Amino acid sequence: MHRNTFIQFLRYEKRFSPHTILAYQNDLDQFLRYLETTFGITKADEIRHTQVRSWVVEMMTEGYSPRSIRRKLSTLKTWFHFLMKREAITRDPMLKVNLPKIEKRLPSVVRPENLDRLFSEIGFDHDFEGLRNRLILEMLYATGMRRSELINLKIKDINFPQRNLKVTGKGNKQRLIPFGPSLDNAIRKYLEARDSEFPHSSIEVLFLTGKGNPIYPKLVYNIVNRSLSKVTSLSQKGPHVLRHSFATHLSENGADLNAIKELLGHSNLAATQIYTHNSIEKLKKTYQQAHPKARSK
Known part of the structure; x- marks a missing residue:
């Protein structure tokens, strides 16, 4: 699944902070576990947009907020783009996945x-x-x-x-x-x-x-x-x-x-x-x- 090389890419090429890398890692690991346990998928080129949509539905059922789901899908978007660049996959499943809408919240401010x-x-x-x-x-x-x-x-x-x-x-x-x-x-x-x-x-x-x-x-x-x-x-x-x-x-x-x-x-x-x-x-x-x-x- 190129999981480890993706994490190295975030660390050394994107130069993300340790906190951000950990968030990406947790999101990706959660998705990969879902793929294997639900669909038996262990190879990146087997993933289709229908499985991603299914994961979204699963998270909504479990009570994840639209904001959290958007963040996790953002992780997948970066991961699939990484895989496309390295020709590990030939199609990007995220192109057919819509992000859930969220209400715009104004930042909290101390007077x-x-x-x-x-x-x-x-x-x-x-x-x-x-x-x-x-x-x-x-x-x-x-x-x-x-x-x-x-x-x-x-x-x-x-x-x-x-x-x-x-x-x-x-x-x-x-x-x-x-x-x-x-x-x-x-x-x-x-x-x-x-x-x-x-x-x-x-x-x-x-x-x-x-x-x-x-x-x-x-x-x-x-x-x-x-x-x-x-x-x-x-x-x-x-x-x-x-x-x-x-x-x-x-x-x-x-x-x-x-x-x-x-x-x-x-x-x-x-x-x-x-x-x-x-x-x-x-x-x-x-x-x-x-x-x-x-x-x-």
Whole structure:
């Protein structure tokens, strides 16, 4: 089935993150198990669109959301394209498979005044972990970087004279993100605490655990979730909410969409346009509440 060579392709040619590769691997393994147990298929050239459709029906019966099904079919689309390029199959079964429709959801965003309260009123300890936790929150919101980008950020990626960060994003693409005096101060305070706590550490990444090891995804999530729970009742309180908030607040304050795209590391403008929708929704709400004609029947 060329499963292992496909995973290697994702890792070394597409340069996907370990998290993304694991998701692709799980999706593909689930599909291959379904093919073998349901149809006895063990060769890629035996797969037809009818089997893919059958898998979709199976997932819908099991209660998978349309969003999850679309993601799994996206994995298959990439896999079949890989097989076509290597002439392992002569036809692409996905050409006759329709993706389930999903409702467009606007990103969850923390209001600026709540974030102000988080940094000005909610206390952070002044020890190593307190300074680290505050910096994680401030860096995610001030730069809009992804959790994986924050975890992999190295000390050498910080340019204090130019006040920018060299961030490595999806597909190993690098971009520069500027930062202001507040984040500059927070980084310096954390580095001072880090050097005091772990004076002999040779670890290159910026963020460490309380034991001096590189920080990991679940810990970042817990830090953000616990802190945001103090200032917002949003159901989603993970690191990505701060990325959404960064982009939405820039858009609401008149930032150019192309500039937001570059800061976020999006490959195309379509992915960035969702943040203009949030701004438009806010304008509509303001209009409906304040304009006489909006209330007249």
